[in-house]
Amino acid sequence: MVAKDRKSYYHVRVISMPGRWKLRSVLYLIVIACFLVLSLTSAYGQSGAPGAQIKLPGPKHDGTVSVEKALKERRSVRVYKDTPLSMGEVSQVLWAAQGITEPSRGLRTAPSARAQYYLTVYLLADNVTGLRPGMYRYVPAGHTLSHVAEGDVKTALYRTVGQSPIQKAPVVLVIAGAQDRAANANFMYVEAGHAAQNVYLQGVSLGLGSVVMGGFDPEAVSKTLKLPGNEKALYIMPVGRK
């Protein structure tokens, strides 16, 4: 009886060998398919259709450059290296502009009159590793990017404004203000100044250069970027490696 059982056991094992190989081949194929999908995604960059949300890497809260050194070295920089920015650098610069630093109350890196936060920061990405060229809205809650439009929006902005740093920079920030919400229009202008200075100082710490640009027709810029009707472009800041 025992011998018979053993026989049937061996019988089952012999029969199941090809099945095992089939299973293994299927698993190998799944692993290869996953690898291909992952490499294609990283080659083309994150994000899909407009409206997609992209999680940014978490910002760092310490660095090696003191505030005093950053203030001393801050300069308007209009010429950039022709190299991409990383998602980490983009994340850090956006966090410096409008990142949330006190989640319980939603307070941010830059001050705001009555904590009303009139600003929206847009990212025009041209050369960022892992991010498709296009226009994105920075969403402080959750530290994400919301995909607004695909393609070379930056060149369209350059044609509208005509200042060469916009064309050369790997990314351009556009700081817009909600003119319908600002009880006093001055509030949104001064708030933009705070956010822009943060970007300048964060840039020094990362070895990135930037310049604030106010010399443009806000209506023409709104039209080019198809900004929501209540928003006014206040500052344009190209950012790139020094």
Ligand SMILES: Cc1cc2nc3c(=O)[nH]c(=O)nc-3n(C[C@H](O)[C@H](O)[C@H](O)COP(=O)(O)O)c2cc1C
């Ligand atoms: C309100 C404002 C608007 C500015 N607009 C422009 C501009 O359109 N284009 C530009 O290249 N620089 C612009 N700048 C940058 C100034 O030219 C720059 O800050 C100034 O030359 C001093 O140099 P620094 O920033 O290196 O100290 C602007 C600065 C401010 C404060």
